[in-house]
Structures are given as structure tokens and as C-alpha cells.
Amino acid sequence: MESEKVFFLAYFYALKIEMKEKEKEKEKEKEKEKEKERLEKKSKAILRRIVKRRKELGLTQWDLGALLNLTSSGFYKVETGKTKLDTIRLLEILEKLEISPEEFFKGFK
Numbered sequence: 001m002e003s004e005k006v007f008f009l010a011y012f013y014a015l016k017i018e019m020k021e022k023e024k025e026k027e028k029e030k031e032k033e034k035e036k037e038r039l040e041k042k043s044k045a046i047l048r049r050i051v052k053r054r055k056e057l058g059l060t061q062w063d064l065g066a067l068l069n070l071t072s073s074g075f076y077k078v079e080t081g082k083t084k085l086d087t088i089r090l091l092e093i094l095e096k097l098e099i100s101p102e103e104f105f106k107g108f109k
Contacts, residue, residue: 046090047081049104053097054079067096 065075
């Protein structure tokens with residue numbers, strides 16, 4: 001009888017530990033999701049700046065796409081975030097938009 005009590009106590013203790021670990025995993029996932037959302041907001045802000053600068057220069061998506069050797073559809077996907085923007089492509093875009101990275105990111109948080 002006493003050994004059964006010990007067994008059940010150990011079993012329930014193990015369950016409690018497992019539940020705490022699962023809670024910690026859920027918290028980590030929530031933090032990852034928050035970080036992803038934060039970075040997506042920054043990414044969208046960068047894309048909005050590209051659109052703003054393109055329009056300031058009077059360029060269409062087709063115009064800028066052509067300057068970058070992209071189809072208008074290809075550039076549309078970059079500008080809307082459907083295609084991820086790598087650093088090389090970003091620098092190429094900034095050159096075509098006649099703006100330095102320093103000036104482009106000025107005040108960016």
C-alpha cells in the first residue's frame with residue numbers, strides 16, 4: 001500500500017513537471033511569434049519607404065523593375081513583400097532610387 005502511494009506521488013510529480021515544461025515551451029513560442037511580428041512590421045516599413053521614394057522620383061513599378069532587370073510582376077512581389085528582399089537587392093534598389101543607405105534609413109527605428 002505504501003509503495004503504491006509513493007508510485008502515484010512520483011507519477012503526479014512527473015506530470016506536474018511535464019506540464020510546466022509544456023507551459024515554458026508555449027511561452028517561448030509566443031515570444032518567437034512576437035519577435036516575428038516585430039520584424040515583419042519593420043520589413044513593411046522598409047517597403048513603404050521604397051514605394052514612397054519610387055513615387056517621389058515619378059517612377060512606376062514597371063520603370064523600377066526594368067532598371068533592376070525584373071519584370072513588373074517580379075518587382076511588385078518585392079515591393080509588396082511577397083518575395084523576400086535580400087541585402088544585395090535592397091542596395092540595388094537604393095542605387096536606382098538615388099538614395100544612400102544612410103539617408104534611406106535615417107530615423108528608422
